[in-house]
Amino acid sequence: MRSLPVIDCCAPLAGPVPSAEEAEATAALFRALADPARVRIVNLLARSDEPVCVCEFVPMLALSQPTVSHHLKKLADAGLLEREQRGRWAYYSLARDAVRRLASLVDFQEVSA
């Protein structure tokens, strides 16, 4: 079993005073992006219209296959990536709505409701 993706729990940086849980969830979301390998993964997916096979990430990142799998899982657990099984291959894509919410988290124009 796995708890809710952090993207579903976190509060905007600007906005009302966050609870302890909200502050932790927001921090966890940023933590998901706090690694250069994961930044690259998101960047590749952002530039791709199609889901991308795990076997493409491995040579691009120059990391071992288990390490790449580890990073993909972190991003998926955060709710930023979606996984799709195609035969024996796994394809990952950006969770576009999650990305929209990520953008809203760092929007300082927003009214602090």
Place this chain on the structure above:
Amino acid sequence: MRSLPVIDCCAPLAGPVPSAEEAEATAALFRALADPARVRIVNLLARSDEPVCVCEFVPMLALSQPTVSHHLKKLADAGLLEREQRGRWAYYSLARDAVRRLASLVDFQEVSA
């Protein structure tokens, strides 16, 4: 001596393929926000028109004064906070332009120039 704030070096999540240094700088920026105490600090500053005294953060975060100072330094090193000395008190405020650039990093609508 201190190197450039990471906010000056990092590349947008969507956008052209980042170099190793850009991916690391972008990750470092998210790392600066990857702690609930720092999320709270930014939140308080976002809701405040005036710079905020260190002595206000300490009770709010319920952390020791050295720990709070440590978090403030991390955010300032990232380029997200500005420090101002007023007598024996130190005041911190949001670096509004840095915050604008942070928002642009997570903007996936942007053209990948």
Place this chain on the structure above:
DNA sequence: TCAATATATAGACGGACGTCGATACGACCG
């Protein structure tokens, strides 16, 4: 059903990070 292939999980190891108490630094005030 067995071998091969793609991905995920487990376990170990080293380094980074958050936290603290103790202390140094710096500015104000008698």
Place this chain on the structure above:
DNA sequence: CGGTCGTATCGACGTCCGTCTATATATTGA
């Protein structure tokens, strides 16, 4: 000039994290 107060730095300690190798799981094809 000496004391006090606010903040920053130092050093230590425990935990988390990224990485690897080895192995398990799952899917395909013969």
